[in-house]
Amino acid sequence: MLSVILGPEKRGTMAYTNTVTQEERTPSDESGVFFSPSSIVAIFNAATVTKEEKKxxxxxxxxxxxxxxxxxxxxxxxxxxxxxxxxxxxxxxxxxxxxxxxxxxxxxxxxxxxxxxxxxxxxxxxxxxxxxxxxxxxxSEEETKKIELLNKKVERGFKDLDAHIKNAIFHNKRISVKVIMGRSGIIDADIKRAMEEAVTLYDIEFYRISLASPTEITRTIQALDTQGADLLCIARGGGENLEIFENLAICEAIIETQTIIASAIGHAQDVSLFEKLADKKFITPTQFGNYLKEIYNNTLEEFEQSKAKLVHDISTQLTANYGKQVQNLTDQLKSNSELYEKTLAETRRSFEAQQQLLQNKLKGFEELSARTSLEKNNLHAMEIGTLKQQLQSLQEQQLQKDRLIQQAQRIAAEKQKGISIGWLVVAVIVGLAIGLMLAHR
Missing domain, CATH: 2.40.50.140 (Nucleic acid-binding proteins)
Incomplete structure (x- = not known):
C-alpha cells in the first residue's frame, strides 16, 4: 500500500510506509496545507524518471x-x-x-x-x-503455452516420490497406488510381475479408460486426485498416438493435482510434455513395477541399517555417559576422602560417648535398686520385730486370761465349799484390773 507522510518536520516529502504515527494523523500541518489525491498523482507523474524513459x-x-x-x-x-x-x-x-x-x-x-x-x-x-x-x-501459441506450463511446474516444484514412499514405510503405512491404463492394455500384468512379492505391500488399483480421449483422461485424473492416493500413474505400452500426451488440457490437469503424478508411457525416444511435467518419469510400465519393488526393499534395508546404527550410537553414548559419571563419582570420593575419614571418626567418638553415658546410667540404676532393696529389707525386719512383739504380748494376755479364768473357777469351787461371795467378787475385779493394765503396756 502506498502512503504519503506529510509531517510538520518535512512538509511535502513522500515515503513508503505501512504505519502512521499519532503525530502523522494530525488533520493538517502547521501551515494548514492539504494534499488532494489528484495532487499526489501529479507529484508522482512529475517525479524523476529512469534513464530508459529518457531515450x-x-x-x-x-x-x-x-x-x-x-x-x-x-x-x-x-x-x-x-x-x-x-x-x-x-x-x-x-x-x-x-x-x-x-x-x-x-x-x-x-x-x-x-x-x-x-x-x-x-x-x-x-x-x-x-x-x-x-x-x-x-x-507458436501452443508452444508458448507449453513453456508457460513448464515454468508454472518449476515454480510450484516437483513432488518427491522417493521421500514420500520412504516416509510412509517408516510410519508403517500402506501405500496407495492408482494406475490409469488403456481399456485393452495388459500393462497391469507387466507391473505386477515386475513388483514380484512386493505387490502385496501396496494397495494398487488399475483404472481402464480410453487413452485416446483427452476429456476422459482429464476427468479421470481429477476424480482420482480427490481419493487421497499416494501416487497416481498414467501408464501404457509403446505404440502410436503418443501425441495425446502433448495435450494441454491433460498437462494442465496434472499440474493442479495434489497427488504425486508419475508417467510410464513406454516411449524412450521422445519425451512428451506430460512426462516433463510429471513428478516421476519411467520409460516403461515394467520399469515402474521394478521401481515400486526396489524402493520398498531399499527403504527397509536402509531402515534396518539406520536402526542398527542408532542402537550402536545410543549404546556408545550411554557407555560414554556411564563411564563419565563413574569417573565423576570416583573423583568426588577421592576429593572428599579426608572429610569422610573425619566424619567417620567424629561419629565413632560420639557413639562411644553415648555408650559410656548409657553404661553410667545403668550402673546408677543398679546401685539405686540395690539400696532400695536393702532399705526394704530393713523395713521388713522392723515390721517383723514389731509383729513378733505384738504376738508375744497377745500370747501373754491370753495366758493371763487363762489364769484369771482358772482363779475364777477355783473361787467358784470354794464358794461351793462355803467361801464368802464377797471374796469372789473382789478376786474377779482385781483380775480384770490387772488384765487391763497389761493390755495398755
Missing part, C-alpha cells in the same frame, strides 16, 4: 491485438514475452495498429511511459514509434 529503446515481443477501440488516436494492445506469459501494455497508433498482425513477433523502436491512475496505481506502457520487423512468431 528511444529497441523492443521485441509477440504482438497481441487486443485493442478494440481508439482512445485519442491510440489502441491499447499487448506485447508478450516470446517464452513466457509476461506481458505489458503496448500503445500503437491507429495506422500501426492496422498494419500489425496478431500473434507475430515484432521488433520496433519505442519508449517507456508511465502513468499514475486515479486510484493510485502506476501503469507502465511501451509506445511504438517505428516498426522494424514483423515475422512469424518463433514459438
Amino acid at each position: 528511444i529503446i529497441q523492443v521485441r515481443g509477440v504482438f497481441r491485438k487486443v485493442g478494440t477501440a481508439n482512445y485519442g488516436g491510440y489502441y491499447y494492445d499487448k506485447l508478450k514475452d516470446e517464452a513466457s506469459d509476461n506481458s505489458i501494455t503496448l500503445l500503437t497508433s491507429a495506422l500501426m495498429h492496422n498494419q500489425l498482425e496478431d500473434n507475430k513477433t515484432i521488433e520496433f523502436n519505442g519508449f517507456i511511459s508511465r502513468k499514475v491512475e486515479k486510484d493510485g496505481k502506476i501503469s507502465i506502457y511501451i509506445n511504438l514509434i517505428e516498426l522494424l520487423a514483423q515475422r512469424v512468431n518463433k514459438f
Whole structure:
C-alpha cells in the first residue's frame, strides 16, 4: 500500500510506509496545507524518471491485438514475452495498429511511459514509434503455452516420490497406488510381475479408460486426485498416438493435482510434455513395477541399517555417559576422602560417648535398686520385730486370761465349799484390773 507522510518536520516529502504515527494523523500541518489525491498523482507523474524513459529503446515481443477501440488516436494492445506469459501494455497508433498482425513477433523502436491512475496505481506502457520487423512468431501459441506450463511446474516444484514412499514405510503405512491404463492394455500384468512379492505391500488399483480421449483422461485424473492416493500413474505400452500426451488440457490437469503424478508411457525416444511435467518419469510400465519393488526393499534395508546404527550410537553414548559419571563419582570420593575419614571418626567418638553415658546410667540404676532393696529389707525386719512383739504380748494376755479364768473357777469351787461371795467378787475385779493394765503396756 502506498502512503504519503506529510509531517510538520518535512512538509511535502513522500515515503513508503505501512504505519502512521499519532503525530502523522494530525488533520493538517502547521501551515494548514492539504494534499488532494489528484495532487499526489501529479507529484508522482512529475517525479524523476529512469534513464530508459529518457531515450528511444529497441523492443521485441509477440504482438497481441487486443485493442478494440481508439482512445485519442491510440489502441491499447499487448506485447508478450516470446517464452513466457509476461506481458505489458503496448500503445500503437491507429495506422500501426492496422498494419500489425496478431500473434507475430515484432521488433520496433519505442519508449517507456508511465502513468499514475486515479486510484493510485502506476501503469507502465511501451509506445511504438517505428516498426522494424514483423515475422512469424518463433514459438507458436501452443508452444508458448507449453513453456508457460513448464515454468508454472518449476515454480510450484516437483513432488518427491522417493521421500514420500520412504516416509510412509517408516510410519508403517500402506501405500496407495492408482494406475490409469488403456481399456485393452495388459500393462497391469507387466507391473505386477515386475513388483514380484512386493505387490502385496501396496494397495494398487488399475483404472481402464480410453487413452485416446483427452476429456476422459482429464476427468479421470481429477476424480482420482480427490481419493487421497499416494501416487497416481498414467501408464501404457509403446505404440502410436503418443501425441495425446502433448495435450494441454491433460498437462494442465496434472499440474493442479495434489497427488504425486508419475508417467510410464513406454516411449524412450521422445519425451512428451506430460512426462516433463510429471513428478516421476519411467520409460516403461515394467520399469515402474521394478521401481515400486526396489524402493520398498531399499527403504527397509536402509531402515534396518539406520536402526542398527542408532542402537550402536545410543549404546556408545550411554557407555560414554556411564563411564563419565563413574569417573565423576570416583573423583568426588577421592576429593572428599579426608572429610569422610573425619566424619567417620567424629561419629565413632560420639557413639562411644553415648555408650559410656548409657553404661553410667545403668550402673546408677543398679546401685539405686540395690539400696532400695536393702532399705526394704530393713523395713521388713522392723515390721517383723514389731509383729513378733505384738504376738508375744497377745500370747501373754491370753495366758493371763487363762489364769484369771482358772482363779475364777477355783473361787467358784470354794464358794461351793462355803467361801464368802464377797471374796469372789473382789478376786474377779482385781483380775480384770490387772488384765487391763497389761493390755495398755
